[in-house]
Amino acid sequence: MILIFSCFLPMINFITIPLLTVAVIYLYVKLDLKRFLLVYLANILIMILIGGKIAFLLLSLPLFFLPAAIVMGFLYKKSFTAYKAIIASGLILVAEMIVLLIGMKLSGYDPFNYLKDNFNQMITLLPEGTIEPAAVESFFYMFQLISPFLMLFIGASYAFTSHALSRLILPRMGESIPKLPSIQKLRLPRTTVIYFILVMLLSMFVDEQSGSILAMVAYNILPVLTILLTLQALSLLFFVVHHFKWNRGIPWIAIVIVLFWSGWLYITVFVGMLDILFPLRARLTDKS
Known part of the structure; x- marks a missing residue:
């Protein structure tokens, strides 16, 4: 069936x-x-x-x-x-x-x-x-x-x-x-941010209509890194919700927003980069 x-x-x-x-x-x-x-x-x-x-x-x-x-x-x-x-x-x-x-x-x-x-x-x-x-x-x-x-x-x-x-x-x-493992424990290496910046710059200077290898590399790796950084941002949100005992539905609402509003994706990528580069979680736990 x-x-x-x-x-x-x-x-x-x-x-x-x-x-x-x-x-x-x-x-x-x-x-x-x-x-x-x-x-x-x-x-x-x-x-x-x-x-x-x-x-x-x-x-x-x-x-x-x-x-x-x-x-x-x-x-x-x-x-x-x-x-x-x-x-x-x-x-x-x-x-x-x-x-x-x-x-x-x-x-x-x-x-x-x-x-x-x-x-x-x-x-x-x-x-x-x-x-x-x-x-x-x-x-x-x-x-x-x-x-x-x-x-x-x-x-x-x-x-x-x-x-x-x-x-x-x-x-x-x-x-x-x-x-x-729980998504809130996700920690991507810092090199992820470096790769993202390099590929982003490459995509800005490569013509996608050129059919070159560089264009194929840029436009295939960029969405992969974007997804990874988005997952890192969601990991931080799950961590914050768990630590401060907020409503557990908040991260799931954020996931729906990311899926249906492309503008929110840029914010999550930026937050994901910050979470990788800086000890945001340690500072949040210290303040609480």
């Missing part, structure tokens, strides 16, 4: 696919390797019998996410930390996306041009002048330019969501899943 929802309702894939991953993780943690393979192969055969002509479509998603789920389950079984499990699983997904993209390119299929052509066909249904062709070209150029960051973000998001659901579901089924 989850497979069917994943294939025919792609807008809820961010929930259904991690649920599939959790099921695989549970089987891998619970069973030895031989029994796991037997159970998984049996499920594949059942889906082939049930799916018929769309069996390949139904199996493509679980097979794609299978390696990442196995890696995460293996690391849980070996009592590795949650961070290592998430990073390893996310990198596996990124590697698979890169291999898939290379395979498409080698076979003569360009997914970026396919998306652009479909979008241009949709535009023809709109009143003339609604969207300028130049704007479409610029959008898809930037989309292709930052595709490495997008793949990294997708891999990390699915790995984190899978871990969060595993922590929520599997302990109730008797399985021990490692816990992530």
Whole structure:
């Protein structure tokens, strides 16, 4: 049922696919390797019998996410930390996306041009002048330019969501899943600020339309560092709320604001830099 929802309702894939991953993780943690393979192969055969002509479509998603789920389950079984499990699983997904993209390119299929052509066909249904062709070209150029960051973000998001659901579901089924350290303890190295400033300056002097390696580096690393500094700022907010016993809903409201108001993002990045460079927490605790 989850497979069917994943294939025919792609807008809820961010929930259904991690649920599939959790099921695989549970089987891998619970069973030895031989029994796991037997159970998984049996499920594949059942889906082939049930799916018929769309069996390949139904199996493509679980097979794609299978390696990442196995890696995460293996690391849980070996009592590795949650961070290592998430990073390893996310990198596996990124590697698979890169291999898939290379395979498409080698076979003569360009997914970026396919998306652009479909979008241009949709535009023809709109009143003339609604969207300028130049704007479409610029959008898809930037989309292709930052595709490495997008793949990294997708891999990390699915790995984190899978871990969060595993922590929520599997302990109730008797399985021990490692816990992530509290976000309020997050402390990024000071070099993060240096890298951010350097990449920010680079992005100011590099033309994104040039197609150069420097442009690709700048426009892919900058959002990663921005997210890290935002997490550092949220870490400080969680720390302050915990220390002064404020309402626990405050940090979550801040997260919603960051997600939906881009202007707030600049403030959080600046606060994150201050938290890294200066002993703000020590001063706050001393004053209290």
